[in-house]
Amino acid sequence: MEKKIFIGFLKDKGQRFTKERAAILQKTLSYHGHFDPESLYLKIRETGLKASRASVYRTLNLLCECGLIDKVRKTEHGTIYEYTFGHKHHDHMLCIMCGNTIEFCSEDLERLHEGLCTKQNFRGVNHTFEIRGYCKKCQKKRR
Amino acid sequence: MEKKIFIGFLKDKGQRFTKERAAILQKTLSYHGHFDPESLYLKIRETGLKASRASVYRTLNLLCECGLIDKVRKTEHGTIYEYTFGHKHHDHMLCIMCGNTIEFCSEDLERLHEGLCTKQNFRGVNHTFEIRGYCKKCQKKRR
DNA sequence: ATAAATGCAAATCGTTTGCAACGGA
DNA sequence: TCCGTTGCAAACGATTTGCATTTAT
Numbered sequence: 001m002e003k004k005i006f007i008g009f010l011k012d013k014g015q016r017f018t019k020e021r022a023a024i025l026q027k028t029l030s031y032h033g034h035f036d037p038e039s040l041y042l043k044i045r046e047t048g049l050k051a052s053r054a055s056v057y058r059t060l061n062l063l064c065e066c067g068l069i070d071k072v073r074k075t076e077h078g079t080i081y082e083y084t085f086g087h088k089h090h091d092h093m094l095c096i097m098c099g100n101t102i103e104f105c106s107e108d109l110e111r112l113h114e115g116l117c118t119k120q121n122f123r124g125v126n127h128t129f130e131i132r133g134y135c136k137k138c139q140k141k142r143r
Numbered sequence: 144m145e146k147k148i149f150i151g152f153l154k155d156k157g158q159r160f161t162k163e164r165a166a167i168l169q170k171t172l173s174y175h176g177h178f179d180p181e182s183l184y185l186k187i188r189e190t191g192l193k194a195s196r197a198s199v200y201r202t203l204n205l206l207c208e209c210g211l212i213d214k215v216r217k218t219e220h221g222t223i224y225e226y227t228f229g230h231k232h233h234d235h236m237l238c239i240m241c242g243n244t245i246e247f248c249s250e251d252l253e254r255l256h257e258g259l260c261t262k263q264n265f266r267g268v269n270h271t272f273e274i275r276g277y278c279k280k281c282q283k284k285r286r
Numbered sequence: 287a288t289a290a291a292t293g294c295a296a297a298t299c300g301t302t303t304g305c306a307a308c309g310g311a
Numbered sequence: 312t313c314c315g316t317t318g319c320a321a322a323c324g325a326t327t328t329g330c331a332t333t334t335a336t
Binding site for chain 3: 157158159161163164193194195196197198201219
């Protein structure tokens, strides 16, 4: 499914579906969530597949362009991507102790998004909401 | 006020309040909002004051440490800081056409933050909510 | 006088890009 | 064959850091 979309997207632009791009797409899909370019690159090498960092970066940009993945946020260690296609929109809680991410959906938040935009005459396209704090597990550890 | 806080913070750490730090603090306060290190640096030079980029970066980190400013987000062009001390918490709408930022406060959002954390057993410390889209002015321009 | 802060330039780190070699169509 | 793609290494841009010099206390 995603493969077809990507191939179609490339074809439309007169571009090619190479084995490097295939490998990058495959590993991207294997994440079902967040990842960063460097770990994707390493994952590809581990599997014996080949693709340079340059190709990883170039291909991730293409995957963003065609909407299969999104840039979620930039951290001090680089960009976090998310494989989003077909996923319902959701938001994040980020544990500042262990770094884990909890995803959640909130209808109330979507409604609030609409309401706030109306009030400000803003045409909202999308949003990100991130709550930072301590996850269940980390609350128990001493600080 | 802010100056006193900064000096006190430095004193506690056995550090000094130099003229460079004074200049950086002063210009930081002059923003009443968002700014990035490079424009702060330029603003200082324009005024005839002196401070190197290195000192700007070093001092911004100190100002974050003592809570007078916050890192808001990272963009492809660098980190956006915000002078927050004594400001009420607020969130942002970011126009993806002109880059302008609208600040707003929402009690509903604060309540939602609490509700979501309770539901997930997460101890939320703070959050960021950013709506991206088109501001009033830019909606009128052709796209 | 002493330890901390400065400015500079070099170092880092994630990411992009120029280019010659390579490979799908 | 033709043109897009690759990998490499160099280039980039924001930020940090090592070091000799300056300066606050």
